[in-house]
Amino acid sequence: MAILIDENSKVVVQGITGREGQFHALRNRDYGTKIVAGTRPGKGGEQVESIPIFNTVQEAIDETGANVALTFVPPAFAKDAVLEAAYADCQLIVCITEGIPAKDEAEMYNLIKNNTKSKLLGPNCPGLISPGKSNVGIMPHEITLPGNVGVVSRSGTLTYQAVHELTQLNIGQSTCIGIGGDPVPGMSFIDILKEYQEDEETNAIVMIGEIGGTAEEEAAEYIKNNITKPVVSYIAGVTAPPGKKMGHAGAIVSGNKGTAKAKMEALEEAGVLVVSNPTKIGKAVKEVI
Amino acid sequence: MDLFEYQGKSLYANYDIAHPNSFLVNKIEDLEHGFNLNYPVVVKAQVQVGGRGKAGGIKLATNNDELITHTNEILGMDIKGHTVEKILIEEASDIKEEYYLSFTLDRSEKKYLMMLSAKGGMDIEAVAEENPDDLTMIHIDPSKELDEAVLIDAITNSKLNLDYESDLVEIITRLFKLFISGDCDLVEVNPLAITSSGVMALDSKVSLDMNAKYRHEDFDQIEKDIPIPPSEKSAKEKGLNFIKLDGSVGIIGNGAGLVMSTLDVVAEYGGSAANFLDIGGGAKAETVSAALEVLETDDSVSSVFINIFGGITRCDLVAQGIVEATKGKDLKWPIVIRLDGTNATEGLKILRDNPNEKIIITETMNEAAELSVKGNR
Structure with a gap:
């Protein structure tokens, strides 16, 4: 099973001729991901290492049956690229691009929600991987292991750290997902938690949050009422000084709202096992499964 | 990026928003x-x-x-x-009435939020807490236009002076235009006042979304006019995300989440971080050398912890950067390094082939944190 992507997902890479787009398209294909197409306006008909390039996502879908879009398009053009994929009915759009203006993110999120059935992951996220099946993003698949723990995180590199801790203890993952740390992410913790709850292959969930916003508090409320599977959590930024921006525009602590402490308490109250350090995640999962 | 009042007001001028x-x-x-x-x-x-x-x-x-x-x-x-x-x-303005107005993004709702109140000129957080009914909150769908009828409702519900309704609609519409077209994270006016010379924005709190810098020619100059500590300035020029903190363990990592958690782990081992330094995704060798140079200018650093988990960042390039920055140098402090992820094996080999007695390679994040705290004493 796994969630959102599996061995049957067919991926079209938007911006496949760019440095990152090409590198990760080929790397993911080597892993076994079905990379069936790429897009780059004006380069339709060409190829990247035998992957056909199309001018538009619609053409790519018509010709190859692609159902997932992986977006590496630069910030100034990312909104249009994501909307193009959504209006072409891509089931899932994974936007890796970092540095998209918040206004563009807010606009595209609401346009997709109001007018399409597409799911958007990101922007500014590492994507997702269902180990052994498909890698749609930039996560290093070497650190993953097929199994039954679902991982979801706001941070990229911290996701890798958590997955690494699990794999070191021989605990495999059903799917690992980074939702991104931008002000308006597409899929939220709650959207992903819901998918993991419904997935028969997932037995336990690891959720990694960070300071800023209230996404973790909302997730805690959701877990309390809807999630029956065990959840382990870590919140980054316990020692971050208040009021400082820590790289993600969202990570701004204001008052007690959004602090690591408030988030940890909310999660504990929802029955989540909260650990104080990312290296303790593996052991904690072992405890709950 | 938070602006000074005068900078916010110069943006008011661009959008014909009345101010003194x-x-x-x-x-x-x-x-x-x-x-x-x-x-x-x-x-x-x-x-x-x-x-x-x-x-x-x-x-x-x-x-x-x-x-x-x-x-x-x-x-x-x-x-x-x-x-x-x-x-x-x-x-000075001859003030008759003082209101509060702000536009920002409500991250939970994923919509814009307009807040309006007749209780301006005072601490709005206190108003929100003590008399929440005095604060009108309206969500605006970012995929749609601002509806004038909604605005008039908000003005009426907030019990603003309806003799000035059309002037209020006009200035609020212009402030919303500044918020949207100006790519602001926040536009806050307290007070928005009715004066003897009409409705005016008397104060300004504006914060800009620097991701939108590419489509605003003036952002660069505005940014230059905001003073920042010298170390943060040199980091910024090198494309690094650096924040000075109070401790003594210099931290370099990739990705905001991992760097934040590095700070947390160092604290668990009894140390405290001298800074937050994120080299970002896809860093090259030069980025890493530049990061080390920034720490060299900080006298409070007495050990350095480099924590890298490669994804889009390649560990071999990071290692190369470390070697380039330290080769043949008598280092001021020990550097504890932890590399994992993309091309970690290659990276570790580069470090081992270029040994430096002040550089310590560790297997885990915990071990690195412990050693960097110890090396500090």
């Missing part, structure tokens, strides 16, 4: 040439901290002598750790 006539002063000599303002004027310290009025940073001047006295007094004044380097002199 003003004059910016950097040094007392600026007053010698005179200006086109009518007395009385308000002398306002430009600092990015609340409570400047109570601290003596806002004074009324009814003539030239008072103006010079107040300007002399406020220029260079320390307000809660912020030195006053600029003063805004504004024509």
Whole structure:
């Protein structure tokens, strides 16, 4: 099973001729991901290492049956690229691009929600991987292991750290997902938690949050009422000084709202096992499964 | 990026948002040439901290002598750790009513949020807490236009003076335009006032979304006009995300989440971080050398912890950067390194092939944290 992507997902890479787009398209294909197409306006008909390039996502879908879009398009053009994929009915759009203006993110999120059935992951996220099946993003698949723990995180590199801790203890993952740390992410913790709850292959969930916003508090409320599977959590930024921006525009602590402490308490109250350090995640999962 | 009041007001001018006539002063000599303002004027310290009025940073001047006295007094004044380097002199307004207005993004709702209140000119957080009914909150769908009927409803519900309805609709619409077209994270006006010369925005709190810098020619100059500590400045020029902290363990990592958690783990081992330094995704060798150079300028650093988990970042390039920056150098402090993820094996090999007695390679994040805290004592 796994969630959102599996061995049957067919991926079209938007911006496949760019440095990152090409590198990760080929790397993911080597892993076994079905990379069936790429897009780059004006380069339709060409190829990247035998992957056909199309001018538009619609053409790519018509010709190859692609159902997932992986977006590496630069910030100034990312909104249009994501909307193009959504209006072409891509089931899932994974936007890796970092540095998209918040206004563009807010606009595209609401346009997709109001007018399409597409799911958007990101922007500014590492994507997702269902180990052994498909890698749609930039996560290093070497650190993953097929199994039954679902991982979801706001941070990229911290996701890798958590997955690494699990794999070191021989605990495999059903799917690992980074939702991104931008002000308006597409899929939220709650959207992903819901998918993991419904997935028969997932037995336990690891959720990694960070300071800023209230996404973790909302997730805690959701877990309390809807999630029956065990959840382990870590919140980054316990020692971050208040009021400082820590790289993600969202990570701004204001008052007690959004602090690591408030988030940890909310999660504990929802029955989540909260650990104080990312290296303790593996052991904690072992405890709950 | 948070702007000074005067910078926010210069954006008001671009969007035809009524605000008092003003004059910016950097040094007392600026007053010698005179200006086109009518007395009385308000002398306002430009600092990015609340409570400047109570601290003596806002004074009324009814003539030239008072103006010079107040300007002399406020220029260079320390307000809660912020030195006053600029003063805004504004024509005083004859205020009849004071309102509050702001536009921001509500991250939970993923919509824009307009907040409006007839209780302006005071601490709006207190109003929200004590009399939440006095604060009208309206969500605006970012995929749609702002509806004038919604605006009129909000003005009515907030019990603003309806004699000024059309003027209020006009200024609020323009402020919303600034929020959207100006790519602001926040536009806050407190007070939005009815004065004898009409409806005016008397104060400004504006924060810009720097991701939108590529489509705003003026963002670069605005950014240059905001003073930042020298170490943060040199980091910024090198494309690094650096924040100075109080401790002594220098931290370099990739990705904001991992760096934040590195700070947490160092604290667990009894140390404290001298900084937050994120080299970002896809860093090259030069980025890593530049990061080390930034830490060299900081005297409070006594050990360094480099924590890398490669994804889009390649560990071999990071290792190369470390070697380039340290080769043949007598390092001031020990560097503890932890590399994992993309090309970690290659990276570790590069480090082992270029040994330096001050460089310690570790297997885990915990071990690295422990050693960097110990190396510190």
